[in-house]
Amino acid sequence: MKKFSHKDLLGMGQLSVDDIELILDTAESFKEISTRDIKKVPTLRGKSVVHFFYEPSTRTRTSFEMAAKRLSADTVSLSASGSSMVKGETLIDTARNLQAMNPDLIVLRHPSSGAPHLLAKEIKAGIINAGDGTNEHPTQALLDLFTIREKKGRIKGLKIAIIGDISHSRVARSNIIGLTKMGAEVTVSGPPTMIPVGIETLGVNVVCDPVEAVKKKDVVMLLRIQLERQSKVLFPGIREYASFFGLTGEMIKGAKNDVIVMHPGPMNRGVEISSEVADGPYSVILDQVTNGVAVRMALLYFLIGGYKK
Amino acid sequence: MITWIKSGELVDPVQGVVEKADLIIERGKISKILPPGVFEDREHRLRVIDASGRLVIPGLVDMHVHLREPGHEYKETIETGGRAAVAGGVTALACMPNTIPPNDSRSVTEFVLEQSKRANLARVYPIAAITMGQKGETLTEFGDLKEAGAVAVSDDGFPVVNSEVMRRALEYANHQGLVVISHSEDISLSSAGMMHEGVVSTRIGLPGIPAASEEIMIFREISLARLTGCPVHIAHVSTAGSVELIRRAKDDRIPVTAETAPHYFSLDHNAVMGYDTNAKVKPPLRTKDDVFAIKKGLAEGVIDVIASDHAPHSPLEKELEFDKAAFGMIGLQTTLPLTLQLVREGILKLGEAIRKLSYNPASILEVSGGRLVEGVQADLALIDPEYEYILKKEDILSKSKNSPFIGKALRGRNEMTMVGGKIVWERNKAHSGR
Numbered sequence: 159m160k161k162f163s164h165k166d167l168l169g170m171g172q173l174s175v176d177d178i179e180l181i182l183d184t185a186e187s188f189k190e191i192s193t194r195d196i197k198k199v200p201t202l203r204g205k206s207v208v209h210f211f212y213e214p215s216t217r218t219r220t221s222f223e224m225a226a227k228r229l230s231a232d233t234v235s236l237s238a239s240g241s242s243m244v245k246g247e248t249l250i251d252t253a254r255n256l257q258a259m260n261p262d263l264i265v266l267r268h269p270s271s272g273a274p275h276l277l278a279k280e281i282k283a284g285i286i287n288a289g290d291g292t293n294e295h296p297t298q299a300l301l302d303l304f305t306i307r308e309k310k311g312r313i314k315g316l317k318i319a320i321i322g323d324i325s326h327s328r329v330a331r332s333n334i335i336g337l338t339k340m341g342a343e344v345t346v347s348g349p350p351t352m353i354p355v356g357i358e359t360l361g362v363n364v365v366c367d368p369v370e371a372v373k374k375k376d377v378v379m380l381l382r383i384q385l386e387r388q389s390k391v392l393f394p395g396i397r398e399y400a401s402f403f404g405l406t407g408e409m410i411k412g413a414k415n416d417v418i419v420m421h422p423g424p425m426n427r428g429v430e431i432s433s434e435v436a437d438g439p440y441s442v443i444l445d446q447v448t449n450g451v452a453v454r455m456a457l458l459y460f461l462i463g464g465y466k467k
Numbered sequence: 468m469i470t471w472i473k474s475g476e477l478v479d480p481v482q483g484v485v486e487k488a489d490l491i492i493e494r495g496k497i498s499k500i501l502p503p504g505v506f507e508d509r510e511h512r513l514r515v516i517d518a519s520g521r522l523v524i525p526g527l528v529d530m531h532v533h534l535r536e537p538g539h540e541y542k543e544t545i546e547t548g549g550r551a552a553v554a555g556g557v558t559a560l561a562c563m564p565n566t567i568p569p570n571d572s573r574s575v576t577e578f579v580l581e582q583s584k585r586a587n588l589a590r591v592y593p594i595a596a597i598t599m600g601q602k603g604e605t606l607t608e609f610g611d612l613k614e615a616g617a618v619a620v621s622d623d624g625f626p627v628v629n630s631e632v633m634r635r636a637l638e639y640a641n642h643q644g645l646v647v648i649s650h651s652e653d654i655s656l657s658s659a660g661m662m663h664e665g666v667v668s669t670r671i672g673l674p675g676i677p678a679a680s681e682e683i684m685i686f687r688e689i690s691l692a693r694l695t696g697c698p699v700h701i702a703h704v705s706t707a708g709s710v711e712l713i714r715r716a717k718d719d720r721i722p723v724t725a726e727t728a729p730h731y732f733s734l735d736h737n738a739v740m741g742y743d744t745n746a747k748v749k750p751p752l753r754t755k756d757d758v759f760a761i762k763k764g765l766a767e768g769v770i771d772v773i774a775s776d777h778a779p780h781s782p783l784e785k786e787l788e789f790d791k792a793a794f795g796m797i798g799l800q801t802t803l804p805l806t807l808q809l810v811r812e813g814i815l816k817l818g819e820a821i822r823k824l825s826y827n828p829a830s831i832l833e834v835s836g837g838r839l840v841e842g843v844q845a846d847l848a849l850i851d852p853e854y855e856y857i858l859k860k861e862d863i864l865s866k867s868k869n870s871p872f873i874g875k876a877l878r879g880r881n882e883m884t885m886v887g888g889k890i891v892w893e894r895n896k897a898h899s900g901r
Contacts, residue, residue, distance in 0.1 A: 250786055270788030271672040272742030291790070293672030331672055355675070356666035 162460040166278045166285040169294040170335035178340060181456050182304050188459070189452035191228055202231035205462050208256055211267040211288070212238040217423050217447060218288050218297070222265050225454035231462070234261075249273060250280050257281040262462045266290070284461040292326045297457060298422050299332035301450040303340060305442055306377055308449065309418050314341035317414075319371045321405065322381025322430055323352040323392070329422045330381055334360050347371030348381075348403060351392045368403050373412040378440075379420040380405055380430045400429050407434040418442045468512045469493050470888060474503055475518025475849060480525060480822035481838055490523065492845045495888035500841055518849050521882060524821050526558025526589075526846040527802065528836045530828040531623075531648075531702055531726060531774035533795070534560075534591075536582060537575070538567025543779040543866045545579065548799070549588030551777070551865035553892035555800035556848035556881035559590040559829070559836050563623040564601065571596040571607045576615040588891050590846070592618040592834055594648065597636045601625045606636055609643040618832045621648035623702060624749075626684055628654065634691050641697035646724075646831055648700045651684035651709075652750065661790055663751040667736040673789060676751050678706040685709050689716040689723055698722035700831055703776050705731045705750040707760030714769045724831050725764075726772035729798060729805035730871070732761045738871055744785045744792035745871040748778070762814045771827045773820075775802045779867030797865050801872050807852050807879035817852075845888040852879045 162180055164172060173181075191199055207226045211219055219235070226233045249268070256264060263284045266274045271291030278285045289295040307313055318337055324330045324346045337344050338361040345363040346353065353364055365371040372378055383399060393399050410417060419431075419440045427433050436443065470492040477488040477500070489506050491499040499506070508515075529552065535543040545562075552560050562579060564570035570579065576593045583591030595617035599605045601624070609620060620640055626649070627633045633649075640647045657680040662668050664675020685701055689712060692699045704710060704727045716723045730748060735755050738746040746752060764770040778795025785792050806824060809815045815823070826837030836846050855878045860868050884892040 248786070249788055268788070270790045272789045275742050276788060291672060292674070325669075328672060331670075354669040355664055356669045359666045360670065 164461070166274070167296055167457060167461060168274050168278060168285065168287050170296045170299050170332045170339070173339075175339060178300070178303065178336065181300055181453065181460070182307060184456040184459065185304055185449070185452040188455040189449065191455070192448070192451055197228050198230055199228065200230045201459060202226070202229040202462055205262045206232045206234065207458065207462075208261045208264045209233060209235045210256070210264055211236065213267050213269050213289070215267055215289070217450070218267065221447070221450040222288065222454050224451050225458055228451070229455055229458055231262075231458065249276065253277045253281050257283060263458065286457060286461060289328055291328065292331075293328055294332045295328040296332045296336075297450070297454055298329050299336040300457070301446055301453040302333055302379070302420060302422070303336055304449045304453050305420065305446050306418070308445070309442055310376060313337065316342045316376040317345070317374060318342050318377040318379065319345045319347055319375045320379045320381065321347045321368050321371060321403065323383060324348055324357060324381070325352050325354040326384065327381045333379065334362055338362065345371050345375070349393050349399075368405070369409055369412060372405070372409050375413045375417060377418050377420065378405065378410065378413055382422065382424060383426055383430050385426065396429055404428070404430055404432060405435050406432045407438065410435055410440060420446060423447070468514055470514045470516060471506060471508070472516045472518050472523060472849070475521045475523035477839060478522055478524045478818060478821050479839065480818050480826045483816060483818035485522070485817055490839065490845075492888045495845055497839060497841055497843055497845050500839070516849070516883070520851070521849040522852055523839065524556070524848050524850060525825040525837050525839050526848050526884060526886065527556050527824045528828040528832070528834070529557045529560040529775050529777070529799065529802065530772060530832055531728070532560040532562050532777045532799065533565065533779065534562040534579075535779055536566065537578060541866070542781050545582040545591065546586035546588070547864065547866040548777070548779070549583065549586045549591070550892075551797070551799040551863065552589040553884040553886070554864045554881065556803050556850060556884055557589050557799055558846035558848070558884060558886045559592065559834060561592040561594050561618060561832060563594055563621060564596040565624040569596050569601050570594070570617075571599050571601070573608070573611050573615040576612055576617050580616050589886060590836075592616070592832060594619045594621050594623070596620065597622045597627055597647065598632065603627045603629055603632060606632070606639060609640055609645055613643050613645055617645065618834055619646045619648050619700070621650065621702070623648065623650045626650050626652045626654060630687060630691065633688070634695060637691055637695045637697040637699060641695070644833070646698055646700050648702050649684070649688045650702050651681050651688060653680045653683045656680035656683070660751070661747065662739045663736040663753045665736055665754055667739060671740065671742070673739070676749075678708055678753065678757070681706055681750050682708040682712060685712050689713070689721055692716070692723050693719070693721045696722065698724065701725040703728050703731070703750055704761065704764070704770060705753050705757060707757045710760045710764035710769055714764070714767070717769060724771045725769065726774045726828070727761050727765065727770050728774060728776040729802050730796060732758055732765065732809065733805045734871065742789045743871060744787065744789055745796055745869050747789060747792050747794055748796050749794040762809065765809065765823065766814050771823065772831065773802065773806050773823045774828060775799050777865070779865055780869045781867055785869050795869070797863070797867055797870050799865060800863060801858065801870065801877065803850065803881055804877040804879040811878070845885055847885050848881050849883040850879065850881050854878065854880050856880065
């Protein structure tokens with residue numbers, strides 16, 4: 159029997175191939191629960207999970223809430239605007255106060271890279287990184303791995319393109335680490351202003367031209383262009399981006415016939431992805447969302463220690 | 468009273484000689500330097516200090532220190548910074564003007580000098596701001612500040628963005644006999660940056676500060692020094708490209724001097740890997756290649772000075788998310804062991820290392836110190852260069868403990884510090900000051 163021996167999930171770097179396989183296998187068995195009429199098992203009854211979201215989130219937050227509730231854990235949800243952070247309390251102090259109430263797990267979404275690492279050093283409860291700044295979003299990467307494996311039957315040896323703002327994307331970073339670890343061949347693409355220096359050292363190819371990047375790929379993963387966050391000099395504008403880097407039905411023809419198209423959401427239709435592709439036959443975007451719940455159930459189960467029983 | 472420092476290895480950083488000698492100190496000055504066995508003890512009131520097994524070095528002259536007073540006394544005061552200094556073998560330091568209010572006027576300069584007199588530890592030389600409020604617009608009154616006791620001008624922490632202002636500062640400071648110290652940073656390139664832009668920033672998702680941010684500004688300072696013929700001192704050099712620019716400027720006989728800090732030759736950007744805010748510093752810790760180039764620059768005389776850039780911050784500024792934490796680390800007590808490491812690595816000879824810590828900065832600032840010869844003030848330190856230890860938080864006398872070297876093994880430490888012939892610090896003993 160394989161064992162999962164982490165207190166926290168801070169990033170994909172800490173997970174071994176065995177860890178990842180164990181999580182995906184377990185998620186597979188949890189996925190069925192969400193299809194039942196009564197979508198609840200008592201696995202985590204009496205356990206409490208704090209969902210601490212310093213940044214707005216619809217998908218990730220709801221997905222974690224659903225996952226915890228389907229395992230019968232009690233959940234508390236905090237957002238930055240409703241927390242004492244707006245009253246000037248530091249992250250560490252807020253966390254220590256939460257710790258004093260003895261939760262089993264804290265799920266943290268935070269705009270600062272490394273924020274969950276800071277918490278993990280300070281408090282006893284396990285921490286799940288639900289996205290930290292421009293660093294990592296490991297649960298997204300795990301649900302993407304799950305979806306790829308489900309659709310393709312394997313991850314090893316697949317050719318995968320990730321297109322968009324690689325520099326500022328935590329989804330890209332986690333996926334690059336996870337996919338290369340699992341033996342996929344990863345190409346990143348986007349305007350050179352959005353490709354961080356030395357990204358090849360993470361084991362990926364860089365092909366700025368998206369038409370080239372998509373060619374003969376098994377998987378094409380798009381990233382959200384964060385219109386609200388980007389500095390003005392990264393690219394000239396939305397129109398320019400859409401016409402040169404947006405994924406169209408024409409471009410996708412260069413990929414393999416059975417290509418799947420992924421997007422972590424929320425999508426900017428008509429910018430990084432055309433509606434034709436988003437709603438087309440290759441799209442697995444909604445499967446990703448479905449699988450997110452199962453993967454997060456598996457993670458809650460392992461990190462709260464349900465496996466010890 | 469006469470003091471006899473007996474049987475130590477005396478380091479002369481100018482001649483580069485290390486030899487056994489006895490030092491006789493009278494009225495705060497070195498009156499005689501004698502070969503061992505020559506001095507005869509015929510005095511009644513003679514204090515003998517056994518320096519056998521110790522190096523006797525001129526006290527460190529640290530030309531880049533933030534003492535935080537006035538304004539941020541919860542981080543450091545002139546007294547607590549002074550204690551850390553003398554514990555680290557520093558007998559004189561120059562303190563940067565980015566206090567609250569900034570040192571842009573005679574009254575602040577006089578206040579700093581008054582407080583350092585009260586603390587009575589290391590000698591303190593104030594560095595005044597280049598521009599009023601360090602805003603980069605109007606020059607401060609260099610003449611008045613010099614008369615009040617300032618030894619240099621710098622807007623450290625805030626680069627002078629306007630090149631015309633910098634040009635005039637160089638010209639006018641030179642006339643008033645003040646050196647201009649440049650914090651070289653193109654802030655439009657480094658704006659949101661938190662660490663060096665490279666493979667580590669890419670890996671851990673932190674916005675980067677490219678090497679070019681420093682190099683562009685150093686190139687400007689060199690151009691202005693060439694244009695005006697006036698000297699400029701480059702603070703905290705951290706990149707290989709910067710070393711090359713300064714090397715070429717020196718080859719062209721442009722009046723430029725340069726300093727680096729021990730962390731730029733002891734650590735690289737991998738130290739930031741676990742989001743350790745104590746490794747967050749400006750300029751940022753660079754790559755292994757840069758570390759190599761800094762060492763080479765020191766060895767080849769391109770970099771004249773090693774200064775701590777001691778920058779105290781409390782947990783309020785450091786126990787935070789990485790992007791919210793302040794830049795800077797303390798260094799007064801770690802400069803010496805980290806520099807001695809360069810001697811052990813064969814990068815610098817002992818005399819050269821001590822010269823970069825004392826004689827060279829004293830010369831640039833035109834202050835006393837940096838040599839132990841007959842007739843000079845007895846500002847010195849007795850050090851045990853091979854002593855090995857783990858740096859502990861409790862060992863740090865600075866009010867702030869923001870050092871990335873806590874818990875790390877260091878080798879070489881100061882045992883006793885003397886300023887003006889008076890012992891101001893001795894291991895395991897309490898001293899009231901000089």
